[in-house]
Amino acid sequence: MLWRSPSHLSSVATSLRPRQRSCYLDLTFAAATLRHLDQILAHAILSGHHPDLVTTTKLLHRLADLGSPPSHLLRLFSSVPRPDLFLLNVLLRSLPPPSALPLLSSLPRTHAHLRPDSFTYAFAASASAALPSPTPGRALHARVIIDGFAADPFVGSALTDFYLNFSQVSAAEKVFDGVPDPDTVLWNTLISGLVQNCAFLRSLRVFKQMVTTGARFDSTTLAVVLPAAAELQELILGMMVHCLGVKSGLAFHSHIVTGLISMYSKCSEISAAKFLLEQIDEPDLIACNALISGYSSNGLVGSSVDLFRELLAFLGRPNSSTMVGLIPVFSPFGHECLARSIHGFAVKSGLDQNSPVSTAFTTVYCRLNDMEAARKVFDAMPEKSMASWNAMISGYAQNGLTDMAISLFREMQDLHVRPNQITVTSTLSACAQLGALTLGKWVHRIISQEDLELNVYVLTALIDMYAKCGSVMEARRIFDGMVEKNVVSWNAMILGYGLHGQGREALKLFKEMLNACIAPTGVTFLSVLYACSHGGLVEEGRAAFQSMTCDHGIKPGPEHYACMVDLLGRAGQLKEALAFIETVPENAGPGVWGALLGACMKHKETGLAQMASEKLFELEPQNISYYVLLSNVYSANRDYPEAAMVRQGAKSRKLVKTPGCTLIEIRDEVHIFTSGDRSHPQSVLIYSMLDKLTGKMVEAGYRAETDVALYDVEEEEKEHMVKVHSEKLAIAFGLISTEPGSEIRIIKNLRVCLDCHTATKFISRITQRLIIVRDATRFHHFKDGACSCGDFW
């Protein structure tokens, strides 16, 4: 029976014989709008047809489908004299999450005869997963345990899902462990939730456990586990899943095929991915998107565009995921024009309004170092997603625009946009580059305040930040507290020791790492070599280099070669360094020569310096630092005319030297000093402090290192030979602005010069202060007249 209007309804309804409730039911399903349904209900009640339980239940369903407000649903429920559990459960499932839980907790008062069953708790748990706070869900969990439903797989699934929605992985696993006989859905819920929380290793472990215990898996299981294998680039495991799918006859399930295409793509097995798509009779949009993305991320942007054209021809409109996959985010280099024209297409088709699409473009522009374009896309987004904030912040951090990264993070704070793990990881990276310990600690506090789960990324970023901001101890404390470390965590800690000249500690940790069966990467060896180089451990460094290629099969890159040259050269083995360079492949770039030139500077080797710099001027004619280094080699040998010639050469090429500056933080305020700076408000005090210090230093035997007094003095400033370097000013300022006995931390943008290094040693003894200097390449801890670098930097 159909009805078209309220008046029609009236005529229909009045014609009904009493007790014809089924007609009312039919009417309810024919009702197209909420208003109509309300009218039917009103009519039914007015004409004495109080709906019975079954009718009420169906009405409730229909009302909920039509978007009836929760108050209506609750009123209908309370109009029933003796509701049964089924009606309650339907109501629970129909109510919006915030209204569902209060209903359940008031149940003992309102309907004492109703004893919740597993459905009730499952529905309530899934409602609590959608709430902004986890507190009601935790209370519900407690009740589930008290009422003895913790072993029920249905309830367990909903609770597991609840905890995973709040990133409480361990709590979810606890719920799972409380169910003795998990069913397929419960296994799937746990695996899927772990994947969504980026706990890929854990998800794979659970999957293996599931298969080995003989639990039944289904298509969902395989579809859920494939992204984890893909993310971890576990090709063999992915292929095992594929085999499992073939054996169980699930391999042709469309979700699984798509997952396989994506998995093979992410493991760089692009031909397998292509084959799988070709096997599908009528591939759908999602499967095509998977391969388009696979092509792009493997640098096959041409194939990606071809498939995109096919998609346009056969399936018509792409969706936002097509665009995201098409954008060559992973390898935008060489595809800059294409990336920009894809952007044009997205704008034309309105797909750029989608937040993942804009985020992807933001990322591409960041990778192309076009930060203005990136920011434009970011600013144009009407609703900024978490990922878009993160993309912009990490883009700034990776392009060295650390202050922009930090100020954007501040902006988020001001707008009360809550950061997630990725946000703080990127921001910490900016703090680390900047060496800004105070800022880094501030971010650390925010992490605690926001109660962000300390995953491997966050903890590793903290290690990196503390190490690069001068607190190796704090870095080590965090490192030791980590339950699940990965290679990157080990690398960060090893590099941290290297930066502070603690070569032995670095090697010790490296051995521990090997004992823990963590496979080292190229970065590991770079960190080890760096640590050896800065710790004067030549033989250990040689051995590590040997082991890298022979035992671990890692091909050395230009940075490894440069580090080896640095290791040998720094230790005075210049001939060996040159001989080593001859074994290096032709295209290893300027790094090796740069390292050699640096070593010549330290050991005053003019001849070799000339040879190295000729190479360097050829390879990188625009890089001023090589001119500075060469000029300094001559100065160190008191060949001032030659030194001047070199600087003149740089000047005639219109190259400008980076001015040296030093930063010091005093009570959350940053002070920056340049050479000979008198702009500071406390300038007079600073200089008189410096004079007083110099007097005591001379008394103690300090003599200015005139050789390198010319280190970064410009031509026209020659007469100011005694000009004060920025680090001395910063230290003097630190001394007058802090408590006696407290440590002083300063950051210099260039390498610390010999004279300042010597002077700082004296100052540390005279004032009995620990002075920690971060220069362009490493840390120096000055204490009681000695430096941690052992004069080896």
Next chain:
DNA sequence: ATAGGGTTAG
């Protein structure tokens, strides 16, 4: 109650 593709991190 779980379900395929796409964006952000050390």
